[in-house]
Amino acid sequence: MGGQYRITGDKYPRMRRPRRRGRLVVLAVASAAVLGVAGWGTLQLIDVFSGGGDDPASATGTKAACAGRASPATVRRALPEPGGITVNVFNATTRGGLAKKTADELKKRGFRIGDVGNATKEYDKKVKGTGVLLGPASALNTSLPVLATQLTGAERRTDAARKGGEVDLIIGDGFRRLTTKADADRALTALTEPAPTPAAKKNC
Known part of the structure; x- marks a missing residue:
């Protein structure tokens, strides 16, 4: 080419648009961020479905430990046997003979019998329910x-000033008979059987 378009020197004019380096950098950073988030989400899913990513030996040990805690230990309740309990039987009703009859039945069931007779003035003709157990x-x-397993529905009371280990069964107006021996035995068995300790945590 010649004339006014003559090219001189050893450099030639650029015939393309200059690159936009800023846009390329932004796109690269955004792509890396998207890939990072996707990778993290994938790892989380793998962790959930594989049980935390622990090695098999560790997982087995954890399951074994949880299984041991899932079977709650038992603690036997320390309650006295009927033969170790002395019961005083008192009649607070107007019906005669109830104290002796009840005392005889309790004796057959293994309880020790103390005093038998009419209730004191504090309770005489003042017990409306089946009875009061006092100790x-x-x-x-x-x-x-x-x-209490021998008389369903009896009220339980304690006297802080009372000494010794004897307990009273005070017969009330609602009394008809002692709980049947079969039912009393079942209630006594349930009362003395081992009590479970709190269950293991669910997230174990």
Whole structure:
């Protein structure tokens, strides 16, 4: 070419648009971020479905430990036997003979019998339910629950000032008879059987 279009020197003019380096950098960073998020999500899914990514030996050990805790240990309740409980039987009703009859039946069931007779003035003709089981504070979770298996619905009371281990069965107006021996035996068995400890955590 010549004239006014003559090219001089050893450099030639660029015939293409300059690259937009800023846009390329932004696109590269965005792509890397998308790939990173996708990879992290994939790892999370794998972790969920594979049980946390632990090695088999570790997972087996964890399952074994959880299985051991899933079977709750038992703690036997320390309650006295009927033969270790002395019961005083008192009649607070106007019906005669109830105290002796009830005492005789309790004796057949293995309880020791103490005093038998009419209730004191504090309770005489004042017990409207089936009866009152009265004992020292120490009997609340020992002797009284055992005696309660023999008279369903009886009220339990304690006297903090009372000494000794004897308990009273005070017959009330609602009394008809003691709980049947079969039912009383079942209630006593349920009362003395081992109590389970709290169950293992669900997320184990």
